[in-house]
Amino acid sequence: MAQTAVRMDESALIRAAQAGDQSAFEQLVRQYDQSVLRLALNLLRSPEDANDVYQEAFLRVFRNLHNFRFDCSFHTWLYRIVTNLCLDALRKRRVRKEETTVVETSDGVLDRMDTVEESRAHGNPQRQLMSNELKGRIRQVLEGLTPRERMVFELRHYQGMRLRAIGETLGTSEEAAKNCLFRATQKMRASLGDFV
Amino acid sequence: MTCEEVRNNLPLFLYGELSFDAEDQLESHLDECELCRSDLARERTLHAAFDHAELTVTSDALRASRQEFQSRLSASAKGHDSFWGNLREMFTVKFHMPSVAQPIGALALVAMGFFGARFVPAGALGGFVSAGVADPIASRVRYVEPEASGRIQIVVEETRQRTLTGNMGDERIQRLLLTAAKDPADPGLRVESMDLLKSRPEMADVRSALLYALRHDANAGVRLKALEGLKGSAGDPEVRQTLSQVLLADKNPGVRTQVIDLLIQQKEQPQMVGVLQELMRKEDNGYVRMRCQKALHDMKASVESF
Ligand SMILES: [Zn+2]
Numbered sequence: 001m002a003q004t005a006v007r008m009d010e011s012a013l014i015r016a017a018q019a020g021d022q023s024a025f026e027q028l029v030r031q032y033d034q035s036v037l038r039l040a041l042n043l044l045r046s047p048e049d050a051n052d053v054y055q056e057a058f059l060r061v062f063r064n065l066h067n068f069r070f071d072c073s074f075h076t077w078l079y080r081i082v083t084n085l086c087l088d089a090l091r092k093r094r095v096r097k098e099e100t101t102v103v104e105t106s107d108g109v110l111d112r113m114d115t116v117e118e119s120r121a122h123g124n125p126q127r128q129l130m131s132n133e134l135k136g137r138i139r140q141v142l143e144g145l146t147p148r149e150r151m152v153f154e155l156r157h158y159q160g161m162r163l164r165a166i167g168e169t170l171g172t173s174e175e176a177a178k179n180c181l182f183r184a185t186q187k188m189r190a191s192l193g194d195f196v
Numbered sequence: 197m198t199c200e201e202v203r204n205n206l207p208l209f210l211y212g213e214l215s216f217d218a219e220d221q222l223e224s225h226l227d228e229c230e231l232c233r234s235d236l237a238r239e240r241t242l243h244a245a246f247d248h249a250e251l252t253v254t255s256d257a258l259r260a261s262r263q264e265f266q267s268r269l270s271a272s273a274k275g276h277d278s279f280w281g282n283l284r285e286m287f288t289v290k291f292h293m294p295s296v297a298q299p300i301g302a303l304a305l306v307a308m309g310f311f312g313a314r315f316v317p318a319g320a321l322g323g324f325v326s327a328g329v330a331d332p333i334a335s336r337v338r339y340v341e342p343e344a345s346g347r348i349q350i351v352v353e354e355t356r357q358r359t360l361t362g363n364m365g366d367e368r369i370q371r372l373l374l375t376a377a378k379d380p381a382d383p384g385l386r387v388e389s390m391d392l393l394k395s396r397p398e399m400a401d402v403r404s405a406l407l408y409a410l411r412h413d414a415n416a417g418v419r420l421k422a423l424e425g426l427k428g429s430a431g432d433p434e435v436r437q438t439l440s441q442v443l444l445a446d447k448n449p450g451v452r453t454q455v456i457d458l459l460i461q462q463k464e465q466p467q468m469v470g471v472l473q474e475l476m477r478k479e480d481n482g483y484v485r486m487r488c489q490k491a492l493h494d495m496k497a498s499v500e501s502f
Contacts, residue, residue, distance in 0.1 A: 027384055029265075035262055038253045047257060054261045055268055062269060131248060138249040156211055158250050163213050178213065185207035192242060 014074055020067055025065070029058055032075070035159060036082050043086045043154055044137065053089065057082045072168065079169045083151055090147035141191045145184050151178040197220045202232045210298065303351050362394060383415040387446040389417060395426025407438050416448040423454045429460045440471045449481040456484070460491045469497040
């Protein structure tokens with residue numbers, strides 16, 4: 001409640017930032033930067049890479065904000081920048097076949113990313129073991145999706161964006177975004193079917 | 197819709213992304229088909245498992261990214277490629293003011309205020325920061341006076357950016373937060389400062405800053421934060437008096453609702469009944485009326501005064 005109350009009207013904020021008001025620019029960044037960092041972290045599964053995307057994305061926003069003409073929402077404009085950066089990083093990674101952050105051990109999947117997440121699991125240890133294993137599997141399956149499938153899934157499932165908005169952000173149609181999501185969920189269901 | 201079509205559409209169904217017709221057909225199929233209902237249950241489990249696999253951003257990570265961005269921004273503004281840079285162009289090219297061109301440089305303008313440094317009265321710093329040689333200077337043009345000769349006189353105000361660290365127990369940090377809590381230019385800063393200060397409601401300065409903000413801050417978000425800070429001291433007579441006045445005067449229904457909640461925390465408050473009854477006479481927000489009515493009910497008081 002307090003959060004919404006202090007929010008200046010967004011277009012007023014943008015205009016102020018375009019006119020050189022740094023505190024408006026700061027507020028604008030702060031309205032979105034947590035979601036941006038979360039998206040990058042989940043897509044790239046590396047805090048360092050996520051931070052790189054954060055830095056580059058907001059520097060681009062800073063340099064190009066004067067070109068923003070309100071012909072789409074600021075969210076769409078910002079996410080075009082962010083998703084492009086993430087897709088580039090994912091594609092490069094695919095080419096280089098970089099080692100992933102997931103390490104197989106005798107106990108199953110151990111993930112160094114566990115240090116960056118809040119522990120949500122509780123309940124009995126058996127269940128927790130199962131859920132950790134499932135978590136690891138989900139992440140592996142996510143790694144197996146194409147960058148675009150991955151992106152659409154993240155934007156729909158974790159960022160809660162509508163397919164129409166996703167299409168607009170990724171420069172494609174709602175229908176194409178829907179197909180991407182469909183393929184992603186099919187693949188995930190196929191690989192995780194024995195877990196649920 | 198066949199079972200296979202239903203199965204294929206379940207993910208889109210869960211995301212609410214099916215067309216109206218498709219959703220309708222799918223739902224009527226589900227009503228009839230137990231197999232597909234169990235598929236839906238599995239799909240839901242999978243959906244929930246995805247939630248579980250999400251990585252969350254820690255506040256430390258966010259803070260580190262913000263800090264790094266701040267310094268990168270300052271560095272990037274040294275070049276001419278930013279729009280703050282245009283300001284420097286403007287001053288150096290059009291006005292030919294070599295003496296002030298430097299402090300009005302893009303770096304200086306960016307350094308001012310971004311993610312940390314704010315204008316604070318000189319006294320508030322109290323000499324507890326060391327003067328770094330490389331401290332960026334932030335400038336603001338306060339006054340512009342064209343002269344008949346074609347020369348222009350500009351008065352520039354300069355402040356220096358410092359980074360200060362300390363914990364809430366640090367008296368100097370407290371003093372700066374108290375100043376920031378009243379920064380008229382920045383409601384976001386007031387909220388953040390208030391949020392930190394409210395952990396120390398036992399301090400007299402903090403208490404009066406919270407009361408002051410509750411009465412006078414133009415921003416409802418700041419007033420709500422101040423209310424949060426006063427939660428523990430709702431029994432204090434001065435606080436209660438302010439709360440009663442705010443209840444009858446504040447323009448924001450959210451604030452009024454919170455005030456009611458605070459006031460009725462305290463049992464045995466006969467004078468409360470009068471305030472609430474007065475509110476009932478003038479309140480036109482339905483939700484606030486409802487809360488007020490309920491509070492009066494709970495106190496076994498009549499809704500109207502006679
Ligand atoms: Zn069926």
